[in-house]
Amino acid sequence: xxxxxxxxxxxxxxxxxxxxxxxxxxxxxxxxxxxVVLGESAAGGIRISRFQxxxxxxxxxxxHFALDQTEWIRCIFSGSIIVGIFHTHPHTLPIPSYEDLxxxxxxxxxxxxxxxxxxxxxxxxxxxxxxAESSDSTLGxxxxxxTLGxxxxxxTLGxxxLDTNNxxxxxxxxxxxxxxxxxxxxxxxxxxxxxxxxxxxxLRVT
Numbered sequence: 001x002x003x004x005x006x007x008x009x010x011x012x013x014x015x016x017x018x019x020x021x022x023x024x025x026x027x028x029x030x031x032x033x034x035x036v037v038l039g040e041s042a043a044g045g046i047r048i049s050r051f052q053x054x055x056x057x058x059x060x061x062x063x064h065f066a067l068d069q070t071e072w073i074r075c076i077f078s079g080s081i082i083v084g085i086f087h088t089h090p091h092t093l094p095i096p097s098y099e100d101l102x103x104x105x106x107x108x109x110x111x112x113x114x115x116x117x118x119x120x121x122x123x124x125x126x127x128x129x130x131x132a133e134s135s136d137s138t139l140g141x142x143x144x145x146x147t148l149g150x151x152x153x154x155x156t157l158g159x160x161x162l163d164t165n166n167x168x169x170x171x172x173x174x175x176x177x178x179x180x181x182x183x184x185x186x187x188x189x190x191x192x193x194x195x196x197x198x199x200x201x202x203l204r205v206t
Contacts, residue, residue, distance in 0.1 A: 010045040010202040011113060011175045013037075018205050020051045022171035025088045025117050031061040034087040036072075037115060038080040046083055046113060062090075064099065067107075076110070084113030084175075094118040094174040096198050104178060108196040114176040120169060175203040 017037070025033045034056050039048040052075055058066040065087040075082055085107060089097070094116035104114075176198035 009041065009177075010204060011048070012045060012204045012206055013048040013173075015205055017048055017051050018169065018171070018173065021086060021115075021117055021173070022169060024051070024053045025090075025119070025171055028056070028088070028090075029119070030090050032056055032058070032063070032065040032088050032090060033117075034065040034067055034085070036067075036075050036082050036111075037084045037086055037113065038075075039083045040081055041083065041112070048083065048113075050080070051086065056087075082111055084111050084115055086115040086117065088117045090119065092118065094172050096176065101197065104196040104198070108178045112178050113201070114178050114198055116174050116176075118172045120172050169205075173203065173205075175201040177201050 021035070021037075024035065027033075033053070035051055035053040037048045038050040038052060039046060041047075054071045054075070055068040056065045057068045058064040067085075087100075089095075096114070096116065100114075100116070177200075178196055179199055181195060181197055
């Protein structure tokens with residue numbers, strides 16, 4: 001399995017694969033979902049071709065994820081190139097947590113992309129408002145906007161993904177490149193003295 005660390009490359013994911021990841025996320029709610037993305041890297045960037053769900057065996061799956069080791073090892077020896085790790089934040093934006101950054105050394109030497117997905121709360125809020133307006137019993141009730149104030153000045157850069165189909169997804173998806181700390185500028189966000197950290201990537205859904 002080639003290690004593809006180094007210069008940052010754009011990431012491309014087919015809409016069908018993004019939908020598989022979104023479906024897995026929603027089926028796993030309220031727990032965190034996880035898996036790996038398979039694909040290839042070339043001079044023009046990284047392209048994801050397939051998503052493989054992996055069971056979350058964390059002791060507290062509502063707030064953490066841990067890849068099932070049997071399924072993870074099976075993926076490693078499947079012959080396909082694992083380019084990244086995917087997991088979800090069911091109740092927050094797809095921005096790396098301190099725990100996410102602390103766990104990077106567990107697999108950063110084998111993959112180069114770190115994907116985080118979250119439910120699209122704007123769509124959920126809009127659906128709630130539509131349902132409220134159509135129901136006499138909930139007339140005048142409005143769904144709160146949970147995204148207010150949930151801004152991060154550095155990692156939200158990765159949320160500007162380009163969707164060539166101009167469609168609205170039920171999942172917010174951020175992509176980050178896993179990089180060694182000594183390879184990047186000192187302003188990159190990371191926990192104290194880590195061996196790896198994350199840099200927002202350009203994500204294109206085709």
